[in-house]
Amino acid sequence: MSTESLNRTSEVIENPSQPADLNNVVKLDVLKQKSDTPEVQAKVTKVAKRVNIEILKQRLYEEKKKEKVKRTIILSSVIVSLGALTMLTY
Secondary structure, eight states: OOHHHHHHHTSOOOBTTBOSOGGGOOOOOTTSOOTTHHHHHHHHHHSOOOOOHHHHHHHHHHHHHHHHHHHHHHHHHHHHHHHHHHHHHO
16 A cells, blocks of 8 residues: 555645634633623512503403404405305305
């Protein structure tokens, strides 16, 4: 076996998907916890825990109203399309 074939295959081939410069690589440790988490937890505990129930009731009322309008539009379109189909058949 000749050593020329081994020398040719041992050359570094740059691939566009793999950059040659490894200094630009950012290493991320997903499992490592950040050091600023106690500050974030402290900020969360300072937030007022009171909720205005009237605002929640208003949002719920508006959501139900929108759902009712959607149901009405769907039902009326079904009835109108059935009526149009019966008119076309006669």
